[in-house]
Amino acid sequence: MLGWVCAYTPEEVFAALGIESYRLCGEQQATAMQHLLPVNICPLVRACLSEAGARNSGCDGAGMGTPLSGVVMAAACPALVHLANAFQHDRGRSGRFFVHLLDLPRTLGRENEGACLAFAASLRDLAGRLSEFYGVAWDDGAFLDAIERQQQVRLLLREIYRMRQERPEQFRAAGILELVRTAGRTRKEELAPLLRSLVASLRDAGASGSQDGGSAAALQLECLRRQGSPRGPRLLVTGSPLPTACLDLIEDLGGNVAGDDLCHGYRYCLPNVEEDLAGGGTDLFLALSRGYLQRPACPRMLPGEARFAYLQALVRECRAQGVVYHALKFCDTSLYDYALLRSRFIEAGIPMLYLETEYRDAGLEQARTRIQAFLELLGSDSTPVRS
């Protein structure tokens, strides 16, 4: 079982080798391995470190499942690099443990074939190291299957997002994030039928979720559904990963999350690997690299003005009346991103609320007041922003 964090991590490579993977999200309360990282570093990274440590030591008390046999960390930011360092450094660990820092090129806001080639090389290197460590031979056929299954899952998730966008008052935003997290922890061949069942249930408003997938689909449906008011302000949520309790709070206070641009949310669904890869001669690593890199760039990729253009289009598409920007304390990527976006959103006349949390120690009560004020500012007028 391989642990991973960043949405640029290629699960397809793991699946091709038959290795199960688990997306670390740090949502459980744990304190393992905290002595390895300073307090002034990303709280999500610290939480993921504890989650992995507790999982592997079995001292979490809640039974977290299969211990990790390794981690693959995309070198997306210094915090993730140090997370990889911490796993490498951990003296308390016994036995073999795979730690890999995955080089992740920056696309710099343009079609960047050099970056795609570099990432393809990085993926190939990862595949080779995993193959050697786990003693599994590489098979292009299995890789192709893994790519296709992952793409299927993304398409199904995007359909759920599309439905949510139409009627956000009927969807629980935190439930969607939980679904995406589940996607990062479940074998895709098991997940796809569940998602298909879920999509069918959501389409049919009267369905009780009795399609194949059984009680699992029904349970997911319950986590997704809510009965909000369509008059509540429509919002786009962006920034760094946020505690799902924050989304529940927004909705409890009358807001409707119509869309998100989050690593634990819609960004996971964005990669678009080219179709028809089965044709001979296709470099699957390069196809996968392009699929991951040639998508609307997150701020880490230094997209410049393209980032605001993308968010502005998303605001229009979601018919959002305002934007909630969430930054994790010490998340430099978000903190610098916000400084630029703030002026852009002001110029464009799009109301924006800035929230900062420490992830698990969410400071929800401080957030409550600010969210409440923001929603009051937006009012119950359902007119979306025309920008």
Add this chain to the structure above:
Amino acid sequence: MDFDGFLRSLLWERQRWNRVLSSPLTYSLLNGFLRLTRASCPLEAVYRTGLFALNEIGRAYTGKAPVVWSSAYFPVELVWSLDLCPFSPEVAAAYIAELGFAEETMNMGEQAGYSRDICSFHRCIAGAAAAGNLPRPAALLASTQLCDGAPLLFQNLSALYEAPALVLDVPYSSGPEAEHYVAGQLEQVWLSLAELTGQRPDPARLAEAVSRSEEFRAQMQRVNELRCRVPSPVSGIDMLGFIYLFFIGQGSREAAEISATLASEIESDCEAGVRVGQHGTGRQSGARPEKHRLLWMHLKPYYSNELMNFVEQQGAVLAMEEFSHIYWPPLDPEQPFFSLARKLLSHFAFKPVTERIRVMAELARKYRVDGIVHFSHHGCRQASGGALMIKEALQEEGWPVLVLEGDCVDGRNEACGGMLTRMQAFMEILQERKLGW
């Protein structure tokens, strides 16, 4: 009155900054003042670095050449080869802190939307940029090695100045593929920079810049070898002042000459038994008593000299600093882009933390230090993020290590008294070890 005090008196009011800094008279006055204080400089190389920095700042503010902002570790050899004027906003932020204007400047950065949790160098730059106090760039050059924040900041400031930001994306891995990836970008950046600034990209000039950079490298290595001696022949605190040459000077004629002067001076001083006194105080003869030899990691507070003065008052010397270490292989002027790529890819702190640990342990042995201090600059995630692991690993090898949390520019983040207390306690530990307790 020292140089900083004189400059502070000229810049006492923010509204005067642009007028003062863009006036050639200012640089005539400052040059004159510097020459008057030449005799009190601990080393001729320190004086000449000051003169070099002053001239370049003057060039930047008086518009004598197109100004190009360059982030730390960006290979400025490219800039020198195009006869452009490199400007380091990080060095400017350090100097703003030294002059006592950091708090006001950072407040402006925070008003512009920059959180207090990000690097104070960058908050200071953002504030000074928002106030229009920095020379307008024709382009901004940033490397993702070593600092992750600089490309993010430069991207934002690119929008403010309507000047393109050219970013070098440097991978963590090394090897032929990584070298090709980086070398290709270096060539693209060089050509783009030439086009943007209307300069002619001359391969011969580039080879010349790389050659000078190699001269700098060789001379600083010579300096570092001389510094192995006990007692230490030069103040490590003064050596931290040469960071200007490391960040802005490589590839310039001046940096090559100054480094040669520095090496010769130290060599002569060693042979003559002259010792350099406390930093900034000039030469004195006789052996300098050294109670403790320290390896210093990262930088220091620039807003106050209290900590570093205290270190010296306790009889400790910086036998070596992380920033002075020459880690990159020789540069080949015939292969400028690949040489610079290898230089970028070889930084030990841009690799798994085990490499930084290995290099620090090696330096600790080579310079026969008694202890290691990691100054953890508050907003520097890449450096301070690994500090606890570095401490644990080096302590296992037997080195006393102090992780000193502080801030280079923002004095509001730390109470100096707390830092001094921790440093004193560390010195006591070192003393006890010496006495075998």
